[in-house]
Amino acid sequence: MGFLLRRLLGLVPALAGVVVVTFVLTHLLPGDPAVFFANSVTADAATIAAVRQKLGLDLPLWQQFFVYVGQLLHGDLGQAIGTGQPVAADLLQRLPASLELTLVAFAIALLVALPLGIAAALRPGSLLDHLCRVLSTAGVSLPTFVSGLLLIYFLYYQLGWAPEPIGRIDPFAIMPPRVTGLLLLDTLLAGDLEGFGMAARQIVLPAITMALFALAPLARMTRAAMLGVLSSEFIRTARANGLRRRKIILSYALRNALLPIVTTLGMIFSNMLGANVLVERVFAWPGVGSYALDSLISLDYAPVQGFMLVMAGIFVLVNLVIDLLYAVIDPRTGLLTHA
């Protein structure tokens, strides 16, 4: 318990640092938002000055920072000019979309990569091992928009098996009442099986595209970690003692190999959540990645700051979960003494 508390307390300075860094970074960006947003060809210097004042950019930087922190303390992340909505509302709308896609893709990647990596490690040089190598090489070297477009071309355009690759649900469908924001969950909670089917069909292609990208590092890491553990002495001892093969692989080898795999998992998850702009673009998926990028390109400070803040928060949380998982997986870390 003490460990958990210490870890949670440690988050406070981390997040405070993030607030300062996001503010400074966004304001260091080259480009003047007032010029950008006074985008009518009849706008003259006076118009730009008026826009600058309206955006609060005429104040000295330190004053702008205090205004920003003041807003944050009221839970106000500011207004996004690019969408015309409050940043908090945008993020609330888009984060579940990203989360849902990431979770499904993550599950697919795990279900494929773990067994594949283990199998490849058990029979190095076999056909399965080669398959693992080919799949992970392809996953790494094919940019996601290429694999996404290929999937769309064959499965939607040519064969018509997949639904139109636009958005999270059929445009004519009625949205379920919003509870979690995850459509797959919300439709089930509302007892709307047809809606669930639609949302599920809609998520398959983007999730596979993303899973392909996540699969490669996971499978490689699993294979390498398993290989390392399988050749160690305690496995030889276990084998010599005539333990069952299943017991050796799952209880002894895999548990010991899990540490590096879990570390990789954490990094991949955070990465998938915030940095899958290309998948989001190709499938018109209303996620946070493309939102942040669009805002960044158009010098829209508030959403960039809000996004960085929220993502940093999530990253910190994911790290916390990973740390806790370490403790469960490997008692030697000594983090949970009673585990």
Next chain:
Amino acid sequence: MNRRELGKLAAATGLAGLAPMRWAQAQTRAESLRILSQAGPNSFDPIGVGVNRSAIQAHWNIYDRLLRFGTTTRPDGTLYYDYYTIEGEMAESYDVSDEGKVITLHLRRDATFHDGTPVTAEDVKWSLDRVVNTPIGKSQFSTGSMTSADQFVVVDAHRLRITVPRADRFTLPNLAGTYPVIINSKMAKAHATAADPWAAEWLKTNVAGGGPFKLEAHTPGQSLTLSRFDAWKNGALPGFRRVLWQMVPNAQTRRTSLERGDADMAQDLPPQDAVSMAQEGKVKVVGVPMSGAFQFIGMNNTKPPFDNVKVRQAVAYALPYQQMFDAALFKRGHPLFGGKPNEADGTQFPQPLGYDTDLAKAKTLLTEAGFPDGFETTFFFELSLATVAEPVSLLVQESLGKIGIRVTINKVPGGQLGTLLQNKEVPFFFEASAAYFADPDYFFRIFYHGPTRWNFGSYANPEFQALVEKTRFESDHAAYEAEVSRMIALAKQEVPIILLWQPALDTGMQTSVAGYKYLFHRMLELRSLKRV
């Protein structure tokens, strides 16, 4: 089998119970339109900070204006706005008196807003007052001599008088432009606050209009649903009852969906897709050269080496125009190279500047300018224009290399190029822009004159400046033509910026969709569309 066919089949075989929602939709498919575009509106208020181009497509169709431009038909059958004819929209008619200084607008007596409230002159006055009380609106309206709310006077419930200090050719076009939407003032005022007297915050996300379409639903960044306003009085009733407009950032995805028959229209097609879609012929591709819009190569006229007119001419002769037009634009547009050199060819502008690729001449000019061995410079372009600008920049680099000008290419995000241009820090660049009004002097006033970043060449020839001032209120037609011809001649001889072409606006649509109309703001006019 696509969704529409499935719907028809389902309806025909009476299976409608299985998935009632979608098939009910399919039956009204003939009356609904599904549009895919790259981006969506970020405001329903035309005047505001950072309002994007997609916003026009929303407020243009949800609101009415007092006046509108007429309609002509292009040789290929596409409807096109006619800048030189102005007709009534919310105003039934208008008359101009006192030597053009007084415009009286007669409102339709039976027109209402979406909520059923009758439209009165009070609403119109509030809406126009709002334009001149907003910085961005005021800077546009002042191009039509409207700067103060005192100029808008309510005569009676259905008449409004606009007074301008002197007759101005741009007053009426400004009233037909994108800014002066007529707002239901009672509704808007209810949401105004002391800090926000013009209800800008509320109107950004809410609609208080009376246009041909009503806003049904909006999910920012994803979709927008419009339905026809059946009691609309200001024109022929739209052909579609319902419009679903979705935002699909990827052009490939928009194209695939259109070609498979799921979408009715796809906007913002890149040139290469427009070409191959037209060749494959599954769908209709309408490409209209954008009037007033142009892409060009800019040079900073105030700093060496581009302050030397011979250097600018040398560059203009050294550009591989035809190659750029073929490879970067896939010929989707109207060339502004070639043509008659040195003097005006008619009084329309933009027009071809009279330069063709002639490396020998370029080399001679460069030597005369005192750069026999060329020089080094940096060429900037904005990443959002990369599909065209990237090949252009490479061809420019290669071709200028032949006369000794060594070019480094610098790609910058859109927001940054604007700032660099504002500060006049860019020596040599590719950019695109557009003027809403077709008068040549309007074009010159924005793009060849003044301290703003829109004077892309920072051009400052005193004779030209005097002509820009003089043509502003020129009422003598012959004198106007002579003055404009002189400005065109100067633009050709001194090439402050090198115009390349007017790109085409390519829109893909099902063959069953008819009535497409090109408008000066380049967004869709939904009211004229119908299914045939």
